[in-house]
Amino acid sequence: MQEKTIITISRQYGSGGKEIAELLAEKLGVRCYDRQILYLAAEKMGDTDVDIESILESAYQTPDSSIGSMSTYGLEAVPYYNKMYREQAKVILQIADKGSAVFLGRCADAVLKEDPDCYSFFVYADEAFRRERAKTHYGxxxxxxxxxENKTRERYYNYYTGQKWGDMQNYDLMINTSKLSPEAAVDLILGYIEKRDPK
Structure with missing residues (x-):
């Protein structure tokens, strides 16, 4: 494994991507960043008194008017009325610049697309698996x-990155977790990284 390894996990809601990201971080001895990115971005925006639900709601806002996609090349072009994406992207870049980390969602794969130390994975599962997991893991x-929830993520991702959420061309590897344990998925990811860039 490289001295610096950045991993991004994008996932279908209900596929077990969060569990995989946390296991990866634990195995690598690094931090997993998910909602923490939102809180750090809100802090930078001076919204320290905003409640958690408001932060989460603002995190997936997109303009009502259809004015086209925003590219990650030129974060300053993101409209001022939704600073949250811009601030999240800055936080992600700052964290990645400091060393190894695992990022869950937050368009991190697009934000870090040009980082040579970054590996991006998309985790998905079939309907039967997600239907069962919805009962057991999501109340x-x-x-x-x-x-x-997936549609909300897709709309947000597509708008701000100018890429298509779930498009295989945006990721190093896509993993179907329907018949794969989270531990096996972690091994698959780490094995891919080792094989792609053996050190």
Missing amino acids: SQSLKELEK
Whole structure:
């Protein structure tokens, strides 16, 4: 494994991506960044008194008007009325610049696209697996509710990155967790990194 290794995990809601990201970070002895990015971005924006739900709600905002996609090349071009994405991107870049880390979501794969030490993975699963997981891990939600969350993520990602969420060309590897344990998925990811850039 390289001295500096940045891993981004994008995932379908209900596929187990969060668990995989946390296991990866634990195995590598680094931090896993997910919602912490939101809090750090809110802090930089001076919104320290905003409650958690408000921060989460603002994190996925996109303009109501359709004015096209925003590219990660030129973060300053992101509209002022939604500073959250811009601040999250800055936080991600700052953390990645300091050393190894695992990022879960937050468009980190697009933000760090040009980083030679970054490896990006997309975790997904079939409907039957996610339907069952929705019952056991998400407070008995329905698959329809999970898909609604996926649509929100997709719309946000597509708008701000100018890329298509879940498009295989954006990732090093796509992993179907339907018949793969989180531990096996972690081994697959680490094995890929070792094989791609043996040191």
